[in-house]
Structure formats: C-alpha cells, structure tokens
Amino acid sequence: MGSFKGHALPGTLFLLVGVWHIWSAVVRYTSNPKTFRVRVWNPVPGFDGRLKYLELYVIAFGSFIDMCIELLYSTHLKFFVDGVLNPSHMNDFEHSGMLLMFFIFSAVSLISEKTRFLPLPEGALCLNAATAFSAEYLLFYFHSTSHKGLEGYYHLILVFLVGLCILSAVAGALLPTSFPVDLCSGIAITLQGIWFYQTAFVLYGPMMPEGCRLNDNNISCHAIESEVRGELLANVQLFIEVFGVLVAVVVSYGFAASRYENSDLKSMQTMQDGLVQH
Template sequence: MGSFKGHVLPGSLFLLVGVWHMWSCLVQYVSNPKSYKVRVWHPVSGFNGKLKHLELYVITGGAFIDMCIELLYSPHLKIFVNGMLNPNHMNDFEHSGMLLMFFIFGVVALLSVKTRYLPLPEGALCLIAAAAFCSEYLLFYFHSTTHKGLEGYYHLLLVFLVGLCIASILAGTLLSDSFPADLCSGAAITLQGLWFYQTAFVLYGFMMPEGCHLKGNDIVCRSAESETRGELLANSQLFGLVLGVLALAVAFYGLAAKSFGHSDLQSLLVSGEQEFD
C-alpha cells in the first residue's frame, strides 16, 4: 500500500521529464526534420548554457531525494531488524532500488556528456534508460506488497504504461532517426506521470469510486459490482489521459512549427501529400 505523497512525488518527476521530452523532440523535428536523431535527454537552450543539462539534474536529484525518502525516512532509519532487512518496509526498499536505477542513469549520462571519462553513444544511454524502466516494471509486477482488487487494477495499468516506456525507448535505440518512436517515448513517460497522479487522487484522494473506501491499508469495495464499476472507471480515466496527451502533442507541434519550423518541413508535408494522390 502506498500513499498520496508517495505517488505524487514520482508522478511529478515523470510528468516534468515526459512533457519536456515531447516538446523538445517536436522542436528538434520541425527545426530540421531530415537530420532528426533520437535523444534520451534534451538540453535546455539559452541562459549562456548554464541550464543545458537541467533535465539530467532533475532526474538525478529527484531520484536521489525520493530514494532517500524510501530508504531512510519511510522506515525511520530502521533498515535492519534482527540482522535482516526490516520486513515491514520491504516495499520501501524495493522502491528505493528502482529509484537507484534512475539515479545511476542520471549520473552516467552526466558523466558521459560533461566529462571525458565515460564517453557513451546515445544508443548506450538509451539502453541504460530502458534498463531503469525495466527495473520499475519488474518492481510493480513482482511487488512484495500484494496489490489486489481495485488497487491492483490501477497498478496493472501502471505496469502497462511502464512497458510502453520500455518498448518506445528500445525502438528509438534500434531506429535512431525515428521521430515517432522518440515522440512515443515522451508521451509514454508523460502518461506514466499522469497515471501516478490519477492513482493518488482515486485511491488516496477525493476521486474514490462510489461503493469503495480506504480501510486501514486496503481498498475495500462493498460488492463485486462496485469493484467492477471502479475498474471500468479506471479504463475511462486512462482513455481520457491518452486523449489529453495526444491533444497536448498536437498543440505542441503547432506551436513548435509556427515558432521553429524549417523550410524542409513544408516540403516534406507536400511530398507526403503527393504520394497519397
């Protein structure tokens, strides 16, 4: 069982990174569509280059802070009990392990782009990012906390979104010039962040479905019909978020094309229309 803050904090990190990834890859595409290359992270322009690596700092710092909360604060520094890991906080230790992978990705990426000691190609950084999402997938799929009922259904949909992140990043690794794969990666990360928020509001906030309530550490529904209604509501919520992210991508594309559009962009659109004629 988690908490409202325990879902909002990682959700905020995924949402920030995902939205920035979507915007950046759209700007990169409309600026020079013929030379598009997949990037696992995107620099922040301007400010004399002082904020160039801001995304990597957000990932590294955010993962580190959240990892410290899960590893140190949540178990109140009682990591070991009777010579073994505290059995009452195994889920916190699992979360910290997942966050450690994202922290490692951020550190490795910073070392790669800011120093000469670990020069890695973009494909290698993509694989490390995919490995971090794989650890998240395995965590939620084989969680020591048994998610069941309505809570389990929300986490099942989360596992699906994490899998989508893995697939899109791997596709970008194999197809290094694929704009759709890169955009899909940003959209999947954005959706994951939004779904963390959605889970927090439903399971621990004001959007609890009728007939279900929080009892101790479990979500309890008074009947099978109430639980099924809650699951159908979850499907509708995910569908609405997908539509929202698609609308955001279209809005971003229009704004980016207007502000940064290259002449090659219009020629590509014209040639594409001629192929269908």
C-alpha cells in the same frame, strides 16, 4: 500499500520530464527534420548554457531525494530485524532500488556528456534508460506488497505504461532517426506521470469510487459491483488521459511548426502529399 505523496512525487517528476521530452522532440523535428536524432534527454537552450543539463539534474536530485525518503525516513533506519531485512519495509527497499536505477541513469548520462571518462553514444544511453524502466517494471509486477482488487487494477495499468516506456527506449536505440519513436517515448513518460497522479487521487484522495474506501491501509469495496464499477471508471480515466495527451501533442506540433518550420519540412510534406495523390 502507498500514500498520496508517495505517488504524487514520482508522478511530478515523470510528468515534467515527459512533457519536456515531447516539446523538445517536436521542436527539434520541425526545425530540421533531416538532422533529427532520437535523444534520451534534452538540453535546455539559452541562459548561456547554464541550464543545459537541467533535465538530468532534475532526475538525479528528484530520484535521490525520493530514495532518501524511502530508505531513511520511511524505514526509520530499521533496516534489519533478527539479522534479516526488515519485512515490514520491503516495499520501501524495493522503491529505493527503483529510484537508485534512475539516479544511476542520470549520473551516467551526466558523466558521458560532461566528461571524457565515459563517452557513450546516444543508443547506449537509451538502453541505460530502458534498464531503469525495466527495474521499475519488475518492481511493480513482482511487488512484495500484495496489490489486489481495485488497487491492483490501477497498478496493473501503471505496469502497462512502464512497459511502453521500456519499448520506446529500446526502439530509440534501434531507430536513432525516428521522430515517432522519440515522440512515443515522451508520450509514454507523460502518461506514466499522469497515471501516478490519477492513482494518488483515486486511491488516497477525494476521487475514491462510490462503494469503496481506504481502511487500515487497504482498499476495500462493499460489493463486487462497486469494484467492477471502479475498474470501469479507471478505463474511462485512462482513455481521457490518452486522448488529452494526444490532443496536446497535436497542438504543440502545430504551434512548433508555425514557429520553427523550415523549408526541409515543407518540402517533405509536399513530397508526401504528391505520393498520396498519385
């Protein structure tokens, strides 16, 4: 089982990183499409370079704080019972492992960018990110907590979105100059963050479907019809969120093109228009 805060906190991190990734990819492409390269993280410009690595620090500190909450606070330091891992907190241990992978990703990226000890190419960093997402995927797919019914359906959609993050990260390593791949990566991360929030509001907040309720840490529905209605509602919510993100991407691209567009992008669009006409 989970909680509202347990879903809202990681949702906030994924949403912030995803939105920043989308905007950065759009700006970099519209500014100079010929030199565009996929980036697994994006520096913050200005401020004399003092905030350049802000994204990586947000991931590092956010995952570390959340990991401490899961490992130290949620378990009450009761790690072992009768010489084995405490079975009552296996989900907290699993969450901690997932968060550790994202902390390692941010730490490795910082070491690679700021020092000469681990000069990894961008493709390797993409695969490092894919590894962290893979750990998250395995956690939610083979969770020790039994997700059934409506709760299971919401987590199944989350697993699907995490899978998209894995594929886009791997594709970034294989297609290092592809703007669609970099954009898809940001979209997938953003949708994952939004769906964490959606799960929090539906299962642990005020948006519980009619006929279902949270009782003794379990989601129960009075009838199968109520559960099916809740699953159909989840499909509608996912469609609205995908549509909303795509509209936001189009709007942001239009704004960035009007502000940062250069002659290279205009010439590429003219050539494409000419090919379509012929």
